[in-house]
Amino acid sequence: MKQAGAILLLVIVMAQTFSKCCVVLSFAINQRAIAATLCENRAKPNSDCHGxxxxxxxMAAQEKQEGAPLNGGKEKFEVLLFNEVSKEMTVEPLTVIATPFSMYAAAPIQRDNAAIFHPPRA
Structure with a gap:
């Protein structure tokens, strides 16, 4: 049973891989019937079309089918996890401006009360 499943899977993958060959082979086998019934130039006897x-x-339909996106036209976006740094990139040093004072006034130091806060009793 496993061998039959493996062979079936192999045939499906190979058919998809060689789909163009299958189209050409089908045409070669049925060329006379195609030339007689499906050819656009069958009414012109001196045409070299022969199907x-x-x-x-x-073949154009096969190309279009292979070129169609499988996800319904939605594009995939790749997420860049890291950025490679090139050697050509130069980094300029930062200039540090030291300020001797702060814009905010220092808060007065508060001492903790020695007593523990207890909420009022009801």
Whole structure:
């Protein structure tokens, strides 16, 4: 049972990988029928198309299907976790401006009361 599942999975992956080959192979096998029924130039007897217009359409449809995004057109955004620093980048030193005083007045020092606060009794 596991072997059958593995073979089925392998066939599905290979069919997706060789989808263009499958389209061309299908065309080669059915070229006479395609030229007689599906060809756009079947009414023109001296045309050298022989169903190749149908093959071009199928190949274009296959390309379009492969090029379509799988997530419904939503784009993925990558998150940059780190930024590589290049050697060409130069860092200028910061200039420090020392101020001799503070803009705020120092708060007066308060001493803690020795007594423990108890809320009033009701």
């Amino acid at each position: 190749k217009c149908y093959l071009r359409k199928r």
